[in-house]
Amino acid sequence: MSPIDFYKCLADDTRLKSLLLISKFNELCVCDLISALDLSQPKVSRHLAELRKCEILVDERRGKWVYYKLNTKLPDWAKQVIKTTAEQNPEYLKLNIEQFKNSQDCC
């Protein structure tokens, strides 16, 4: 994975937020992201497909749902970049996480 392909894939609000939310929650299904980000299903799905195509995320179908998580084969630098960004920017995801938790009726 070349740095430029990696950063191009992060350079969209929907993709970056999806990635950081998935990093925080370990794995999420498409419908979780749709409700957290409050975006249309095709939009979320298309951006997840991009993250899948450049092998940042992997997907796994379990019944009706498709779950996305980080690709464990990512190079170390990419894992570190995602982790650092997610941990040190809580405010960037704050509202999305609140909304997600409300929609899950939990916490």
Added chain:
Amino acid sequence: MSPIDFYKCLADDTRLKSLLLISKFNELCVCDLISALDLSQPKVSRHLAELRKCEILVDERRGKWVYYKLNTKLPDWAKQVIKTTAEQNPEYLKLNIEQFKNSQDCC
């Protein structure tokens, strides 16, 4: 600096290479980057202007030359991301650094 603005600014080959070269060499002038990257002067200048506009780089004129270096006011996570990417991807800049050293007639 929001993560999305930061990553949008990295998501171009000219900008990313310029940034990583500057990170490696501490500071470089525009003409150094033009010869290292083998790109037109307006192209390099325009991309440096973007990195300046989003406050990732700062510039300083010294005589005829304008030097660019990292903005020390960058948030920690951004500094870490740049450092990690630069250090763990030597091959991404390899040819550019060789070409730069040849043009400088050094090392």
Added chain:
DNA sequence: TTCATATATATAATTTTCCATATATATGAA
């Protein structure tokens, strides 16, 4: 059939690039 997700196509918006030109500094001659 319904629910969850993916994808195709057309359109819109954004970004990049190129060429020309502008600006700022340095240098050399008169």
Added chain:
DNA sequence: TTCATATATATGGAAAATTATATATATGAA
């Protein structure tokens, strides 16, 4: 010093390329 020229860098504007979006439709599991 002044004027002309050279060098380094920046920027305006148009065209080209890339990317994102909405809507409609397709697929796959229950």
